[in-house]
Amino acid sequence: MTGRGLIVKCEKSITKKSLLYKTEVEYGDYTINHVQGCSHNCKYPCYAMLLAKRFGTIKTNEEWCEPKIVENALELLEREIPKYKSKIKSVHLSFTTDPFMYGYDDICELSYNIMEMLNLNDIKCTALTKGILPERLKELSKENEYGITLISLNEDYRIEVEPGSAPYLDRIAALKKLHDMGCKTWVSIEPYPTPNIIEQDINEILCSVSFVDKIIFGRLNYNVMATAYKQRKEFFNEMSETVISFCEKNKIDYHIKSGTISPIK
DSSP states (O other): OOTTSSOBOOSEEEOOSOOOEEOOSTTOSEEOOOEESOTTOOTTTOHHHHHHHHTTSOSSHHHHTSOEEETTHHHHHHHHHHHHGGGOSEEEEOSSSOTTOTTBHHHHHHHHHHHHHHHHTTOEEEEEESSOOOGGGGGSOTTOEEEEEOSOSOHHHHHHHOTTSOOHHHHHHHHHHHHHTTOEEEEEEEEEOOTTTOOOOHHHHHHHTTTOSEEEEEEOOSOHHHHHOTTHHHHHHHHHHHHHHHHHHTTOEEEEOTTSSOOOO
16 A cells, blocks of 8 residues: 555656666665656655756656656666676665555566566665565575665654655564565665754664664755754764664664764864
């Protein structure tokens, strides 16, 4: 079910000339964006949406929120795997869209098929979603890593800033189920909001995902309220220290995004 209360399909599709590419994201290797746009309608604002507007891929937020599936994705992937296989350490789904977009079964099915094809060629996959990770992912390579974005446990805040995404507790439950079946799991706590946006205890969030193998933490960018918060640097330094301490205590790998920790003059 989606936030709109129904299962939907992509009404439009596009074709691409290439699919696999090397990413410049600090914790990434190769990536695939097999959908254009995202229905989650994140209000941070969404950096991927801002880039799409900047380069003329879309004109409006509404257009971005109507995802278009890449109809020749599997064909491209089959052709590109032999070309890039020797260079690839892992393939991430995805940096500019959501591979398990909430309520879109056709997107979820394509994502699964992409990961299956990559695994059959001995290529590891990582995935990150604000949707629901399907249980059938347990059938794929145990080297894969499955993650969710989790910046709060407050549902009112989710509805405000990620109105089309899956409820937080549903995301966690699906991730925990995969963990219990022996899959590698991780959480991205990014973009984490400042206290003038929402008052919350990061320890509650951390405890809710204490079973995961890795936690990534990053600050909120591109947001007027966050950048206007006078104690912003001190706040994110403190939150980063809390994440590091929690992970070290619980033997969880962690990565603090570049720029999240700042020197204080």
